[in-house]
Amino acid sequence: MTHVMGVPDAGGHFGDFGGRYVPEALMPACLEVESAFREAWSDPDFVNEFRETLRLFGGRPTPVTPLERLSEHLGLRVFAKREDLAHTGSHKINNVVGQALLTRRMGKRRVIAETGAGQHGVATATAAARLGLDCTVFMGELDTQRQALNVFRMELLGARVVPVTSGSRTLKDAVNEAMREWVTCVDDTHYCLGSVMGPHPFPWMVREFQSIIGTEAAEQLRALGVEEPDLVVACVGGGSNAAGIFAGFADSRADLVGVEAAGGSAVGSGVPGVLHGMRSMILQDDHGQVEEAESISAGLDYPGIGPEHAHLASIGRARYTRAADDEVIDALGLLSRLEGIIPALETAHAVAWLLREAASIPSGSTVLLNLSGRGDKDVAQVRSLLEDRR
Amino acid sequence: MTRLDHDLRAVRERRRALVPYFVAGLTPTWTQYLEAAVQGGADLLEVGVPFSDPMMDGPVIQAAGVRALERGVTLEGVLDELARTALGVPVVIMTYFNVVHYRGLERAAGLLADAGVAGVILPDLSLEESAPWRVAAGARDVATVLMVAPSTPPDRIGRIVATTQGFVYAAARMAVTGRASGDGEADLVVSRVREHGDVPVYVGIGVSAPEQARHAARHADGVIVGSALVQRVLDGESPAELEAHISLFRRAIDEGAREA
Numbered sequence: 001m002t003h004v005m006g007v008p009d010a011g012g013h014f015g016d017f018g019g020r021y022v023p024e025a026l027m028p029a030c031l032e033v034e035s036a037f038r039e040a041w042s043d044p045d046f047v048n049e050f051r052e053t054l055r056l057f058g059g060r061p062t063p064v065t066p067l068e069r070l071s072e073h074l075g076l077r078v079f080a081k082r083e084d085l086a087h088t089g090s091h092k093i094n095n096v097v098g099q100a101l102l103t104r105r106m107g108k109r110r111v112i113a114e115t116g117a118g119q120h121g122v123a124t125a126t127a128a129a130r131l132g133l134d135c136t137v138f139m140g141e142l143d144t145q146r147q148a149l150n151v152f153r154m155e156l157l158g159a160r161v162v163p164v165t166s167g168s169r170t171l172k173d174a175v176n177e178a179m180r181e182w183v184t185c186v187d188d189t190h191y192c193l194g195s196v197m198g199p200h201p202f203p204w205m206v207r208e209f210q211s212i213i214g215t216e217a218a219e220q221l222r223a224l225g226v227e228e229p230d231l232v233v234a235c236v237g238g239g240s241n242a243a244g245i246f247a248g249f250a251d252s253r254a255d256l257v258g259v260e261a262a263g264g265s266a267v268g269s270g271v272p273g274v275l276h277g278m279r280s281m282i283l284q285d286d287h288g289q290v291e292e293a294e295s296i297s298a299g300l301d302y303p304g305i306g307p308e309h310a311h312l313a314s315i316g317r318a319r320y321t322r323a324a325d326d327e328v329i330d331a332l333g334l335l336s337r338l339e340g341i342i343p344a345l346e347t348a349h350a351v352a353w354l355l356r357e358a359a360s361i362p363s364g365s366t367v368l369l370n371l372s373g374r375g376d377k378d379v380a381q382v383r384s385l386l387e388d389r390r
Numbered sequence: 391m392t393r394l395d396h397d398l399r400a401v402r403e404r405r406r407a408l409v410p411y412f413v414a415g416l417t418p419t420w421t422q423y424l425e426a427a428v429q430g431g432a433d434l435l436e437v438g439v440p441f442s443d444p445m446m447d448g449p450v451i452q453a454a455g456v457r458a459l460e461r462g463v464t465l466e467g468v469l470d471e472l473a474r475t476a477l478g479v480p481v482v483i484m485t486y487f488n489v490v491h492y493r494g495l496e497r498a499a500g501l502l503a504d505a506g507v508a509g510v511i512l513p514d515l516s517l518e519e520s521a522p523w524r525v526a527a528g529a530r531d532v533a534t535v536l537m538v539a540p541s542t543p544p545d546r547i548g549r550i551v552a553t554t555q556g557f558v559y560a561a562a563r564m565a566v567t568g569r570a571s572g573d574g575e576a577d578l579v580v581s582r583v584r585e586h587g588d589v590p591v592y593v594g595i596g597v598s599a600p601e602q603a604r605h606a607a608r609h610a611d612g613v614i615v616g617s618a619l620v621q622r623v624l625d626g627e628s629p630a631e632l633e634a635h636i637s638l639f640r641r642a643i644d645e646g647a648r649e650a
Binding site: 011029179185276 | 443456464465491514516517543546566
């Protein structure tokens, strides 16, 4: 059987999207990562070490929680895959454990990473500490202010954080700067990209590392008596948590829904373009310059989307929609009060979509929500946003 | 062979090529810097069209790009001004692939050709992804110049040399533009390229002083000077001042050629 989310072609294409658009200086490094990953991923010892590290260190498996009060509120059967309970507070740990193990396998001693909200940066610093790797994280200057505590967390974990002052001083500029740095140090450094984006093999490799979310969730739902959910919902910036959970259900009949930030909706408002090594849907102005995304959540503040999502949208296998800042704050509050779970602002986008659309979903439908991260990092920001409202 | 191949092989018969780089639209009178560069001894001009996300550029060209974009520079505007400027040497456009991709490959190739542009350097368009663009550009006699880096293994060098048009852009070091010192690995990269064919090899990335240009010209067919000139434009130097500075590079390159 062919899988909807299978292996991309030899050049890393998912249909019309993906590929490898990088300076020649980085091509050999990308090829090296690809061949190391292919080899590692077919090596049972590596796969076993990946799973065991996530079990003993990363807190997996994360549970699937029936959200009973929310279900009653909406007239649906809502389940949450609890990535917020994973080590470091989000699904990001899955990817960084995979890439850190791969870094060691390639004989490199250092990782660099970009980060938006700081979650991927913290996760990378965590995995680097665990495996004894040096770690440098590039973070837009604006984001270092929005997420100052995460900067301190990374430093506590022994990483160096470099504020990026170019461009819009957010996630996309942090990616540019990490790429520029990588050119100078490919011999001993791996670029631990944080989402299902960038040049081949990153979109595929990161999805493979994250697919543990969907694989676990499918099994856990069956144990709860749900053979197949009707809907799977996840927030999407670059799209790694969505890719991870979709991977477990792409071959089922479940409706797959990705929720972007209204100000960063690459599928909804973007056009095909080439950025950060990939061809995908990208927000651009009338001259082909990349536009800045705008969202209250730093983690979704990205003008592109992973190429496999662009592909899933183009073939109609997944649909991509958006949530606005205001409804996201409301959703965060409601989930906190009804379920005792404070979600990350990113995650609250998926919740917001569900609250908005619940009335149009057939009553009694089964919904799997990817609770990609916890909101501890956001409470100060949410408090000030709520104060501004009054 | 493209027109650029013929032109640059003709240059090689005479001397080592000097290739100054400027950011289009950086100042209202930016084309005067191109004219000054030709007066100062340029054989080919590399004109950068700014992109919002210049992955291969260091701080100087980033800053220049931001300033030019704030001035409202567009590919169409740049080409319009180039078409109205008589320079007497070929021009290649350096930009990122999205700038041409956004316009559609055939349409972009047509715009470039109609403005008299001889070729393009698209640093993020890998050899593997370049075929559709090369077909579109080739149909309008617009050359596609490919890069070789110190990290490029021999089999890739062979394929790049067989595919590039006009010249091979040999990156002297593993770095983005303008962030460098010393001579890098230019000689090594040039000699590796030579093993694969007789296409002209130009050295760039981090050539900031005439002395470095002189050294590079001992082995290479041409030298590309970018950030060092762009910094001077950012600092407010006049076209005449730039011309004087570029003639220092001219002399250094000619000396390097004699020392070869």
